[in-house]
Amino acid sequence: MSRYVNDGRAPIDNNVVERDIRPFCTGRSSWLFSDTVAGAKASAVIYSLMLTCRACNVEPYAYLLHVLTELPQRPPEADITDLLPFNFSASALQANGIA
Structure with missing residues (x-):
């Protein structure tokens, strides 16, 4: 709470972080x-x-x-980045006829 008091730009909660780690917590029993x-x-x-797809809105x-x-x-040596x-x-989807 001291960070929030010192700098009002800081968010007062950590809901974003909690939402992002929730899948790890729920998946723990499956793993x-x-x-x-x-x-x-x-x-x-x-x-x-x-999770990277979700973060990138894909x-x-x-x-x-x-x-x-x-x-x-x-081919096996092809660049896949x-x-x-x-x-x-989305253009990649259209190229394959998926979208």
Whole structure:
């Protein structure tokens, strides 16, 4: 509370942070049942991608559909930075006929 009193520009609550960490707290019980370390890591990667989509205002289902359609068409050494959620755009969906 002392930060808020010293600087009125600071938000009085941390609802944004609490909203962003809520999925981690609710998923914690599900992650107890990961059978392998590799499975837990894969789950964490997908989870991270979905939360990045949300942060970038990208619809997760459309994003995954696009990425899973594009990846098999590219050679293994291809640059895939355009497929990251923060580089993703609606024009990419239209190019694939998804939107």
